[in-house]
Amino acid sequence: MTDLVLVLGVLAAAAVGLWAWRRWQPVSFWYGVGFPARAVLVYLTWHHVASGCRLTRNRRRFRLTLDAIPVVGPASRSAATVVEQKRRVRRVDVERSPRLGVLRPTRLGWRMRVRLHDGQVPADYEKAAEGVAHAWRVHSVRVVDVRPGFVTLWATMRDPLVDVVAEPETGELLRVRPGKLENGRDWVIDFRTVPHWINAGATQSGKSNLANALIKGLAPQPVALVGFDLKGGVEFTPYAPRLSALATTRKESVDLLADLVGEVENRMALCRAHGARNVWTLAEPLRPVPVVVLVDEVAELFLIADKSEKDQVARTATALLRLAQLGRAFAVYLVVCGQRIGSDLGPGVTALRAQLSGRVCHRVNDPETANMTLGDLDPAALDAARAIPAETPGVCVVAGQDGSWHRARSVNVPESAAEQAAHDYAHLTPDWDALTGSVPTARPAA
Numbered sequence: 001m002t003d004l005v006l007v008l009g010v011l012a013a014a015a016v017g018l019w020a021w022r023r024w025q026p027v028s029f030w031y032g033v034g035f036p037a038r039a040v041l042v043y044l045t046w047h048h049v050a051s052g053c054r055l056t057r058n059r060r061r062f063r064l065t066l067d068a069i070p071v072v073g074p075a076s077r078s079a080a081t082v083v084e085q086k087r088r089v090r091r092v093d094v095e096r097s098p099r100l101g102v103l104r105p106t107r108l109g110w111r112m113r114v115r116l117h118d119g120q121v122p123a124d125y126e127k128a129a130e131g132v133a134h135a136w137r138v139h140s141v142r143v144v145d146v147r148p149g150f151v152t153l154w155a156t157m158r159d160p161l162v163d164v165v166a167e168p169e170t171g172e173l174l175r176v177r178p179g180k181l182e183n184g185r186d187w188v189i190d191f192r193t194v195p196h197w198i199n200a201g202a203t204q205s206g207k208s209n210l211a212n213a214l215i216k217g218l219a220p221q222p223v224a225l226v227g228f229d230l231k232g233g234v235e236f237t238p239y240a241p242r243l244s245a246l247a248t249t250r251k252e253s254v255d256l257l258a259d260l261v262g263e264v265e266n267r268m269a270l271c272r273a274h275g276a277r278n279v280w281t282l283a284e285p286l287r288p289v290p291v292v293v294l295v296d297e298v299a300e301l302f303l304i305a306d307k308s309e310k311d312q313v314a315r316t317a318t319a320l321l322r323l324a325q326l327g328r329a330f331a332v333y334l335v336v337c338g339q340r341i342g343s344d345l346g347p348g349v350t351a352l353r354a355q356l357s358g359r360v361c362h363r364v365n366d367p368e369t370a371n372m373t374l375g376d377l378d379p380a381a382l383d384a385a386r387a388i389p390a391e392t393p394g395v396c397v398v399a400g401q402d403g404s405w406h407r408a409r410s411v412n413v414p415e416s417a418a419e420q421a422a423h424d425y426a427h428l429t430p431d432w433d434a435l436t437g438s439v440p441t442a443r444p445a446a
């Protein structure tokens, strides 16, 4: 009896210990207990899971079998049947699962390499991923890396985008950390790698929140911020202290875009004069300050109310396209926000969109918007964008120019936080006159 009590006591203490370990040290618990247990389960069930998700293949194999052959004895001695065991080589079908590599733990799950059967393609695994996730009872399984003959599957135990904590400022020039990726890593926007971005989504999907995160992340850096806000300036006016220029009407937009194109041409001439291919190869004292241009609701820039605006819209479209085409080399970067960014807005938008290689697609109301933002990338990215629920504003699908994409969520940056950053770093705002060497055409009201 006392032995039983002792055993029960030890078991209870172990259970409480494990619970406490998991509760207060979840990361070390995952690496020490959770992941090894999962790995065993994955290896043990892989054949079954692969078979259920139709990833197995039947292979013909020759097998040695022991067959029982009836031998009838001589009638004189006995009528009984004698059974003789005989070895035979037979051809049989064997179901083979794809070979699994070593499971490697990640902070939120694991990754593993799988060797493709002959005739299989990565798309077979993308199709099966949802089934595999259900079989393993995990949040998601994604195909993340494709090499000839192999794919890497990335399993995530829980959705890391439920509660995002991140500090947008990275301390590195033109790099901002607006949130987290689904794989638990930081979502980093690096304008020097991907210079221009589309930020698309339905109303209340989190576009302005992302713009706030960018402003908060860029405000402490030695960069000029320029805003276009044709919603009467309601979105960007609070950030005016940190904006070098802000256009809130069509006329101001046309003039400010002309200034920006002029600035790009000045930088071009500067580079030419010093034999540099881009501003980053200029000597540091000569290097002009980078400019990040934020456009809120781009459709307003392209809207033609009457004939008199046609010319202004055409000039706007041309100037934006020129900035997108030339900006990268001359440190002028674009972030274009909008509910719809497609050919229906007018000529030039499709060409502009093609230049904006960074894509962020929030929740959309119509599949066409997702198609316009991500359609030229992976179809799976499109499906992921269409599946974003309304209850999770800020969740988006992010794609860079290398073709890879991720589900991500921006950190919640309320307007007050971005406004505070704009005030705190107002002293870093480059003067637009000094920057462009021209008379300003649009100044933000401080």
Ligand SMILES: Nc1ncnc2c1ncn2[C@@H]1O[C@H](COP(=O)(O)OP(=O)(O)OP(=O)(O)O)[C@@H](O)[C@H]1O
Pocket (backbone or CB within 6 Å): 201, 202, 203, 204, 205, 206, 207, 208, 209, 210, 393, 394, 395, 409, 410, 411, 412, 413
């Ligand atoms: N990452 C996030 N985490 C939590 N809440 C968020 C996040 N992003 C946005 N929200 C909330 O969702 C609401 C809508 O966000 P936001 O204003 O950015 O949408 P929007 O796409 O700019 O909408 P509109 O097109 O109407 O301007 C806000 O109240 C904001 O607090």
Ligand SMILES: [Mg+2]
Pocket (backbone or CB within 6 Å): 207, 208, 209, 235
């Ligand atoms: Mg908004």
